[in-house]
Amino acid sequence: MKGVRFWGTRGSLPVALTAAGLGHKLREVLRAARGQPLDSDADIEALLQRLPFALAGTYGGHSSCVQIDTGGADFLVCDMGSGLRPLGQAAMAQRGGKPQTFHVFMSHLHWDHIMGLPFFVPAFIPGNRVVIYGSHRELESALRRQQQPPSFPVDFDTIFEGRVEFVHLEPGVPSSVAGVEVTTMLQRHTGDSYGYRFESQGKVLVYSTDSEHPLADPAHTERFVGFFRDADLVIFDAMYSLADAISVKADWGHSSNVVGVELCQLAGARRLCLYHHEPVFDDAAIEAMLAETRRLEEITRGAQPLQVSAAYDGLEIAL
């Protein structure tokens, strides 16, 4: 595995930067530009590089979708949120007339994780294959159901013409897919979700979203520490603050940045990526959470530092 690219990072439902939000950013950027040299494109680029990402960029609003770059021709993808649509457009652009195969690993079947499939253009192209893997028995029926009337205008078989296949993954039993060993583990989420551990060429990637962690259960913690063990990157559901996750939003099926840091530290993971961002958070709120999480890691650091990132649509992380 060479790395990952995030196509959708938002939890629960897609969001978009609003006119008011963009206007706020522009005003702040123009204030920051006062008195700065802006004569050349290089000056402008230098100014933008100095600005916080929450001003000069945006974390984005597509729902869950992550591409794993194996270095091979096949595509490996986690979840089919709305981020699957731009992934499909990018895949089409690099197709060059050759058939493509997509291996898609589903954490679970809630709408924000499946809504991209009906808009995934590569699945409309004869010769392509989309193989969808998951540990839910309802995997195929859930994806067919979202394209039944009156929810969608074109049904599953008409649009995909047999190009979409399904493979059940037994939790805890490693499978080999496109040269990558894949293991799933049951997570706590309404209707169940599954985390994925991908291992290839000495690299370990963990995808663990929509996963609540009951803090009173040491066996649960041990199970996750084992699943995260020595990971090069853990993509982690950090939707809420710890206080919210165990009080007003207890049993909502999500986790916090604090638990992400603790589990990664216990597991000896090297990098944590905050993921499945709360849709009500604006860019400044996500950036503040990232800064706080880095600070938490710093003041609680053990023998090994843990690098902390916050996922955004378009972020690439090398493994």
Next chain:
Amino acid sequence: MHIATQQFADTTVVSPTGRIDHRSAADLEAALLPLAAEAAERKGALVLDFSGVDYISSVGLRVLMIAARQMRAAQGSISVAALSSVVAEIFSISRFDKVLVVQSTLDDALAQASDAALAAYRAAGRPPPA
């Protein structure tokens, strides 16, 4: 982790020391929750003196959340006092500073609990802050 307990009038002061982590949080839970139940029963106050706590993990914070629920359900009061800089940051990052009343000093926490508690504390030879 060591946990000391003192009573000042209607207020119970619980003073853990050391790290409250995944291993020791169960000890805190075993000690604190019965004390919270007692304090709640008599509608008293509970003050957690954290001056000797070096670190608290999510599991430890969960114990505080349970104690706070117990106290509030009985209209009792609960506060945490004298956080070290590291623990204060953990409270802020986890948003537990929005869940629990955090006081700078034990004096402040006892004063907020009741006049009788502060008076008993002072009578026990604990000096007011300079």
